[in-house]
Amino acid sequence: xxxxxxxxxxxxxxxxxxxxxxxxxxxxxxxxxxxxxxxxxxxxxxxxxxxxxxxxxxxxxxxxxxxxxxxxxxxxxxxxxxxxxxxxxxxxxxxxxxxxxxxxxxxxxxxxxxxxxxxxxxxxxxxxxx
Amino acid sequence: xxxxxxxxxxxxxxxxxxxxxxxxxxxxxxxxxxxxxxxxxxxxxxxxxxxxxxxxxxxxxxxxxxxxxxxxxxxxxxxxxxxxxxxxxxxxxxxxxxxxxxxxxxxxxxxxxxxxxxxxxxxxxxxxxxxxxxxxxxxxxxxxxxxxxxxxxxxxxxxxxxxxxxxxxxxxxxxxxxxxxxxxxxxxxxxxxxxxxxxxxxxxxxxxxxxxxxxxxxxxxxxxxxxxxxxxxxxxxxxxxxxxxxxxxxxxxxxxxxxxxxxxxxxxxxxxxxxxxxxxxxxxxxxxxxxxxxxxxxxxxxxxxxxxxxxxxxxxxxxxxxxxxxxxxxxxxxxxxxxxxxxxxxxxxxxxxxxxxxxxxxxxxxxxxxxx
Numbered sequence: 453x454x455x456x457x458x459x460x461x462x463x464x465x466x467x468x469x470x471x472x473x474x475x476x477x478x479x480x481x482x483x484x485x486x487x488x489x490x491x492x493x494x495x496x497x498x499x500x501x502x503x504x505x506x507x508x509x510x511x512x513x514x515x516x517x518x519x520x521x522x523x524x525x526x527x528x529x530x531x532x533x534x535x536x537x538x539x540x541x542x543x544x545x546x547x548x549x550x551x552x553x554x555x556x557x558x559x560x561x562x563x564x565x566x567x568x569x570x571x572x573x574x575x576x577x578x579x580x581x582x
Numbered sequence: 583x584x585x586x587x588x589x590x591x592x593x594x595x596x597x598x599x600x601x602x603x604x605x606x607x608x609x610x611x612x613x614x615x616x617x618x619x620x621x622x623x624x625x626x627x628x629x630x631x632x633x634x635x636x637x638x639x640x641x642x643x644x645x646x647x648x649x650x651x652x653x654x655x656x657x658x659x660x661x662x663x664x665x666x667x668x669x670x671x672x673x674x675x676x677x678x679x680x681x682x683x684x685x686x687x688x689x690x691x692x693x694x695x696x697x698x699x700x701x702x703x704x705x706x707x708x709x710x711x712x713x714x715x716x717x718x719x720x721x722x723x724x725x726x727x728x729x730x731x732x733x734x735x736x737x738x739x740x741x742x743x744x745x746x747x748x749x750x751x752x753x754x755x756x757x758x759x760x761x762x763x764x765x766x767x768x769x770x771x772x773x774x775x776x777x778x779x780x781x782x783x784x785x786x787x788x789x790x791x792x793x794x795x796x797x798x799x800x801x802x803x804x805x806x807x808x809x810x811x812x813x814x815x816x817x818x819x820x821x822x823x824x825x826x827x828x829x830x831x832x833x834x835x836x837x838x839x840x841x842x843x844x845x846x847x848x849x850x851x852x853x854x855x856x857x858x859x860x861x862x863x864x865x866x867x868x869x870x871x872x873x874x875x876x877x878x879x880x881x882x883x884x885x886x887x888x889x890x891x892x893x894x895x896x897x898x899x900x901x902x903x904x905x906x907x908x909x910x911x912x913x914x915x916x917x918x919x920x921x922x923x924x925x926x927x928x929x930x931x932x933x934x935x936x937x938x939x940x941x942x943x944x945x946x947x948x949x950x951x952x953x954x
Contacts, residue, residue, distance in 0.1 A: 490599075490804065491616045493905040494873050512931070514873045516615055516905050517804060519931075538871065545614075 454484040454578060457549055461525075462574035468549060469525045469568055472556065476531050480553045481513060481522060481544060484578055489515040492544040497533035497554050504530060504557060506567070511554050513544060525568060528559035583607065587632035588725045588783040592790055596800055604698030606633040608803050615804035619907040622772055622809055623948050626731035626738075627801035628793050633697040636721040636780060637704065639711065640690050647714035648683060648691055650846055651707065653828060655838035659685035663757045665769050668836055670695075670706070671848030675827035675855055679703050680818055680836075682769060684758055692765070694726075696818050710847070725786035727779045729798060730809075732948060734776035735768075741792045742766075750777065771806065773813025773946045811904050811913060814865065814942025820876055820902045821863060821915050827855050830917060832863035832942070861898055861917045865942040866928065867952060868912035870935045874903030879929045880916050883936065894934070897922045908945045909954055915942065 456462070461469040466485035470478040486492065494514040504510045504524040511522035511533075533555040537543060544552040569577060584607040594600070598609035609630065611618060621627045639648070648656040654668035664685050670678045679699045684692040695703045708718050729738050739747050742764075749761040755775070758767025765780040781789070794800055807817070814832075816822050822831040829837070829852065837852060838844070868874055882895040903914035914937075918926070923939030940952040 490611060491614050493616075494871060514905075516808060516873075516907075517610070519873065519875065 454482070454487060455549070456483070456571045456575050456578075458571045460549070460571060461568040462571065462577075463523065463525050463568060464577060465523050467522060467525050470553075476556045476558050477526055477528075478553050478556050479522075479525060480548055482574070483548050485520075486545050486548045486552070489513065489518060489520060491516050492541040495537040495541045495544065495554070497535070497537060498530045500530050500533060502530045504528065513541075522554060524557065526557055526559040527562075528557045530555050531558045532556040585633070587630055588786045589630040589632060589790055592787045593630060593800065596794070598800075598802065601803070603633065603803055604696075606697060608633060609800075611802040611804045612800045615802060615808070616907045618799055618801035618805035619808050621799035622731045622774055622801060622805060623908055623945070624732065625799070626729060626734040626776070626797070627799045627805065628790065629728040629730065629801050629803075629806055630725075630786075630790070631728050631778070632725040632783070632786065634726055635695045635697060635700040635703065636724050636726065637693045637695065637707065638686075638690060638719045638721055639693065639707075639716050640719065641711075641714065641716040642689050643714045644689060644691050644716050647711055647716045649844055650714075651710055652681075652683065653837045653846060653848060653852070655844060656683060656685065656691065657844075658838070659683070661685070661757070662687060663753070663759050663767075665756045665758060665767060669822070669828050669833055670703070671828070671846075671852075672824060673847060673851060674824075675848045675851035676824035677818070677822040677826065677828060677831065677833075678706055678824060680816065680822065680833075684765075684767065686760065699818060721780075723783060724780045725783045727781075727786065727790065727793075728770050728772075728776065729779065729793060730770045730772040730774045730776035732774060734774070734798070737796050737798050738777055738793065741789065741796060771813075771815060772809040773815070773943060774809075775947065808904050808907060811902055811915065812906050812908055812943065812945040814915075814944060816863075816915070817902055826917075827852060827860075829855055830860050830862065832915070859920050861919055863901065863915055863917050864922065865940040865944060865952065866900065866903075866914040866916050866926070866937045867909070867940050867944070867954065868914075868928065868935060868937045872912055872930050872935050873905050874900055874912040874914035874928060874930075874937070876900055876902055878903065878914075880918055880922075880937075881927050881929070881934070882922065883925045883927045894927070897926060900928065906944060909950060909952075911954070913944050
């Protein structure tokens with residue numbers, strides 16, 4: 453069974469979103485996603501200050517078997533990205549919700565988060581997807 | 583639900599992540615495919631390869647038939663048990679499949695062909711065998727295991743019945759022996775020493791469990807693919823197919839043009855191709871971060887490694903690419919125009935990445951063979 457922390461929000465494309473006290477949001481891929489991809493060997497994170505739009509492919513994670521795009525869950529500007537992943541992509545496998553974070557985004561004031569799923573909804577979504 | 587091997591339940595109970603492979607439900611890995619890869623390079627791993635097709639060819643004229651059917655020459659097989667790698671060609675020279683043929687007795691040769699090509703292979707073989715009076719028997723009653731790695735043989739021998747052990751421990755590389763319904767061969771698809779064991783399906787789970795209990799790591803198709811690619815071994819459907827002849831697929835060494843008097847299917851097409859300039863399969867080593875993948879486009883680079891975007895000259899494409907756990911960087915086989923290299927550019931998601939052209943294999947017997 454895949455780990456789905458209750459305090460985060462999720463997308464149907466298997467990103468997680470953490471709201472930070474600063475107002476920024478931290479983004480990564482879910483435990484389900486890393487499990488499905490297998491051993492991660494390459495991660496490309498977006499450059500700081502890049503503008504991202506909700507739904508836009510903004511990072512790439514590659515396992516031995518496949519490359520997968522990561523989509524920004526929000527619209528805004530990239531405030532930080534996790535450079536440690538260039539050296540240690542396996543952090544995405546071992547600690548997807550903490551050390552494996554991909555980027556932090558300063559969301560636009562107008563950026564709507566309505567499309568995000570709660571942990572319960574994401575769990576139901578995974579069950580339906582089988 | 584796909585086809586299942588006799589080891590399906592055993593592997594599922596050991597945590598196998600199952601994928602569809604040519605209609606078969608097969609284990610991709612049992613956890614980390616990179617760990618499984620390292621286990622085979624450094625110690626010993628076990629693969630279920632029962633999905634592959636074993637076909638026994640029987641009849642007094644079997645050798646004569648195979649000398650006509652295959653591009654390599656089974657006349658090289660003079661000692662019972664010896665194995666030979668060969669392509670089976672269309673008259674056009676295109677590769678129907680690659681296979682291993684074992685010389686069992688003068689009236690019995692055993693072929694092992696790919697799972698995904700089973701139906702067309704058996705149809706082709708059967709059609710051409712009939713005029714030679716050769717009978718083709720598919721051995722669906724057998725399972726097949728591959729125990730591979732520097733410690734594979736040492737860890738397997740003690741688990742064999744004494745008589746089988748006696749037959750197996752003296753085997754030369756690329757030979758096999760049958761004893762008490764087990765055929766044990768010192769062959770594989772990983773670039774490491776080890777055994778491939780063909781045995782009655784009902785006995786497969788017990789030996790699998792015993793090997794795992796003896797410290798042999800269960801490994802899946804994911805590790806099998808990275809191991810074979812490091813070893814510079816082709817995968818049918820990626821690195822060769824019916825649209826390409828063996829000389830374009832790094833397989834010239836498997837075509838026996840001598841003796842010139844031997845007629846085999848595809849010979850005249852290959853003889854013509856030999857005199858032409860054609861693309862060749864080469865190895866690529868990525869010099870930047872990233873992962874090489876099948877179908878990525880390769881273009882020419884200047885000596886400095888940089889080229890103006892508009893001056894890019896297409897050379898060909900990647901046929902198999904992956905991340906190499908042993909080299910800790912991306913490697914590939916690519917079919918490129920003649921004379922490519924020593925440096926090329928690979929298009930990864932629209933950006934050129936520098937790669938070096940090298941001669942496969944990348945790794946054999948645990949040793950890195952390319953300059954990195």
